[in-house]
Amino acid sequence: MLIAGKLEGFGRLSLRVSLLFVCLFLCASWAFGQATVVSGVVTDAETKEPLPFVNVYFKGTSIGAMADADGNYTVHTSNITYTELYYSFLGYKTVVKKILPGATQVINVKLSPEAKELKEVVITPGKGRERYRNKNNPAVDLVREMIARKDQNRMEHYNFAEYEQYEKLQMSLSNMSDKFRQRKLFRKYKWLFDNVDTTTIEGKALLPIYLQETLTDQYYRRDPEKKKSVTKGHQKVSFDDYIDNQGLSTYLNYLYNDIDIYNNNITLLTNQFLSPIADGAPTFYKFYITDTLKSETPPLVELSFAPRNPADFLFQGRLYVTLDSNYAVKKADMTVNKNINLNWVRELSIDQDFEKTEDGRYHVSRSRMRADFGLSKAGGGMFGERVVSYKNFTVNNPRNENFYSGEAETTLTDAEEHTEEFWQTNRHDSLTRAESKVYQNIDSLQKVPSFRRTMDIATLLLAGYKGFGWWELGPVNTFYSFNPVEGFRLRVGGRTTPKFNEQLYFETYGAYGFKDEKWKYFLSATYSFTGKSFLEFPVRTLRASYQHDTKIPGQELQFVQEDNFLLSFKRGVNDKWLYNDIWNIDYVHEFDNHFSYRIGFKNWKQTPAGGLTYQVRNEDSSVSIPNVTTSEFLVELRWAPDEQFYQGKSYRIPIPNKYPIFTGRLIAGVDGLFNSQYSYQNVALNVYKRVYLSQFGYTDVVAEGGYIFGNVPFPLLAIHRANQTYSYQLQSYNLMNFLEFVSDKYVSVNLDHYFNGFIFNKIPLFKRLKWREVATFKLLYGSIRPENDPEKNHQAFIFPVNAEGVTTTYSLQREPYMEASVGIANIFKLIRVDVVKRLSYLDNPGVSKWGLRARFKFDF
Structure with a gap:
């Protein structure tokens, strides 16, 4: 299945790009000296009504502000030598007020009209005597001409x-x-x-x-x-x-x-x-x-x-x-x-x-x-x-x-x-x-040793890597994690930097599980044909890798390591895992018009672990299948008009814009090639679009569809993205259990709307908190053809069951899977919390009908 990618990654974009500035910003924020802050309301001395757009400034400077439409103003400065504040407005006498330097104070001011008539003024703001109207308003007529x-x-x-x-x-x-x-x-x-x-x-x-x-x-x-x-x-x-x-x-x-x-x-x-x-x-x-x-x-x-x-x-x-x-x-x-x-x-x-x-x-x-x-x-x-x-x-x-x-x-x-x-x-x-x-x-x-040490520490804390010249150790949040199959898991890894080679990049890690007592490891090499970084647009790279590690079927994460410590905490039963042995080779070619293609080959041996077994029926009993091996070729086409990236040394995160992104993929499995056991074809299309609605915020829309041709067991079907962690994942179904639904044909639509405070900004308490409203709706239709359904074809793999022998994996029927959520974002300017409601398939065993999920997002 395809993943839009922009949504999960962009929430971390600002944190990564601001690494240096965060350190300097925090240092500057500690440097609070005394400050002068003055606020209040400016009114007409005769009518007692608020005066809009009054100029408020410190004497002899250009430092100041303009009152809003209700006469409210706030000015501040760190220069504590200013002692007078001026209030001026066309048609009114200028007022000067004494202020207390270095203090926070409220000063309400009344302005008196000038006696003389100002012929050059076409119309004044009305001095608050009449209710504002668009009708018969020369200013509005002028705007409409513009x-x-x-x-x-x-x-x-x-x-x-x-x-x-x-x-x-x-x-x-x-x-x-x-x-x-x-x-x-x-x-x-x-x-x-x-x-x-x-x-x-x-x-x-x-x-x-x-x-x-x-x-x-x-x-x-x-x-x-x-x-x-x-x-x-x-x-x-x-x-x-x-x-x-x-x-x-x-x-x-x-x-x-x-x-x-x-x-x-x-x-x-x-x-x-x-x-x-x-x-x-x-x-x-x-x-x-x-x-x-x-x-x-x-x-x-x-x-x-x-x-x-x-x-x-x-x-x-x-x-x-x-x-x-x-x-x-x-x-x-x-x-x-x-x-x-x-x-x-x-x-x-x-x-x-x-x-x-x-x-x-x-x-x-x-x-x-x-x-x-x-x-x-x-x-x-x-x-x-x-x-x-x-x-x-x-x-x-x-x-x-x-x-x-x-x-x-x-x-x-x-x-x-x-x-x-x-x-x-x-x-x-x-x-x-x-x-x-x-x-x-x-x-x-940057040549001062103490500064370099400070930035090394900041890099370790914020980006998760510690540099040692031509290579980096990390990411630190994967050093320790735990899960039901491996128990306590330790991992250490690293990657090369451009100081090693601009065109050649290596990455590796090793891990050990103290419960299963098995080693896991990964190694990859990437070569850039452009003579520049392997992620610098336009990319032309060849990448080869081998991985021997565990994985949860159906868990797909964007820009996050699967053994991130925080993801170790999961709800419900989480015992169906895989041991994967994956050989992969990919060639990526991007063009200046932001069209790109990717071709690749993958040999994948997946061995069930924990509570997961592969079995087929044999008369009144069942026969266990030790593993499944496939060899498949990949062709992927992608078009992202006017796309820009935030690009780091070993990652690249797209920046959302108003244009859609189209991604099409064709995978062909070849029976008999490098011990491959199945022949099949998998086609999928993904479309991502951010729809801006001006004052009402914006909606991220992801539409996706796929079809699998051929007779394949459930591990090779589309295992729909599920989430049993307590973090809110944009491109997963947050109340779906791992390996709960599989399909060989499906369509889905995900809507994620950010109101940007459009409602809360009109409620006094919420307005002060600067919270922002969010709402999502996710819909998934899918089904399995008879030849891939174990209920109709006894040669197909039996769907997994739980400890009581109850089936826990299903095909979607006529009713779609649906879930919706409403939430509050921008809590403490960083946290989003969603209340998620599952709307269908509520009788499946072990499911949650409601859930509370949270995620971090740095935004302005």
Whole structure:
């Protein structure tokens, strides 16, 4: 059976890629100095009604916030020298309030209207005197004009477009107190802390620890649609000794996604936000015209907006809109409400500038996204900024047809070999003093023995491996486990690193069971034909392996070792196991368009163990079959449009996107080849799709079907994925027993929906907890043809029975197997707990009708 793979692995993606940053982030989070935090409500002094969008900032700085649609505000800073807070709003007198530096305080403020009339204002926010309405609202009418012209203001409107793009992505430790920096532990790194930047964001002390720069030429053709990217320059801080550099870059770019204000939905930090000019924006946003700028050509309207429900995944801020036939965005300043259900994010802001093209329309010229991460509202944390700028924008300049053929993304051979002189000449923006030193400083840091020891310990704890130069020992969570067949089990293993060989990779382990007193072992070798890592896209590898070990029939895990200690704890009877001897050889070939094929050969000897036996009827008795041996050839085809990966040194986890993934597989068993006892054909098709539903979250859909041709015993049928552990497994049936159902033809659909707090965000208590709702439904139809059914063909293997002689393995009948669950995710920002209900086949022996399952998931 096929496994979508994206779902189980992506929950661990962030934990792996953030290995380095988790360590530094925690260190920064311990560095809590004093902080000033001020919150309150701003109201109209005359009407007593809340005032929306009031600017609140510390005197003499740009540090502040904007009140939400209900007048609520919160500002904070680690700079404890500020003593005054300003409150300003168009049409009202500015108010100055004294504050207590280094304290948390509540200040409610009343603003009085100015006496003079402001002719340049088309309409004010209404001062709260009237209930907000879309009907007869000039601001909403303006938004609808913008929505109607979205297509003509997008780059896709042009037949051809090309431009040069410069991208700078940097991560910094933020707001570390002097006390923290002066600790004995960090005295050896004093030279590193001397590189703190206090100028980029006033009131924040930033210590850059990661920087990457990319310079590319971008090309677009409308019909047939084709995008082409040529990378001319690329450089970044390297942490190759501890984490995959390419994987880190891919994941950070996924978090800090490209922002298109004209898209209905904007993906940021793995979540979707509804654009303020989405087709349905007037349903979710409140809009106000707060100013006009007649000095601009054409004149601009300042359009302020805020969520109707401040806890929804929406923006608040201002758009500056041209008053011409384009109704285009000239500038955008957006933030998110601090009450939104985002993990770790203290602040998030986006600002974009647009400039006019030759034909009078506007394109984005600069886009900047900033995010401040932390465990508390103030104090130490992580600050990230991605700046993308665009130059030499040319439209409707057709190129030769052959220019658009070939790979969509190419990198020039010398892209990573440029000198600093090249970057000084070609950067669209100069680096700050602190940024300019980060490459050299981090390289020096990694040479400090104490830092290397710290990172080795962190690698062991978070990734499970301890490095010894050219090889690594691990994973540690498999060193000890237990099960009914082996009893107490010890295992030790390891793998080579790229320091051994970039193209050749070995992995091995040995294990011993103290109950069955048998050794188990595994050895594999992988060779990459691309000259790069065996997992670096596009892959072309040959892998050979041999395994002699135990296995539970029907337990299929993604990105988790089967002898993980935590999986040793299982419900119910778990005594039907296998001893496997598996020879395997595979060749994988990926293409740049994300189509791939895999061909392989497998010789598999499976010997029943524990309570599992292989038997056939012989008149009034039964005959035991010691083992089953098969030899099979495999052909697998996979297509995953625009797929990206988080790629580590020995694993690769797909990052979900909006495109479906198709996987088809054909397996052919050959009787008589290397002692093979059966001839059969197994075909299967799997389709995975993430369906985004904007403010309602998203649904992961997995549809699968398979058919087995030939006369085979039940061990070679489709043994449906079951789960008797207490962890929630996305691609298994969590209340199905191991080896409970088998089929030779089946179809299944799994739906896993994440509401992202859409319901809980509207309930006061749950809103504070930032919990998120999840719901799943799984359906499986299947059956067995008469020639493979032991009830109708006495030559077929008898289905297993329990200690009382009751059959425990079945064929699905007309009724499908179904189970559903509802749960709460994001508990302590890490845990998901589901209440699972089995909906059919409730009378089978030893089944659970209800269950409570949990899993860990790191997410924003």
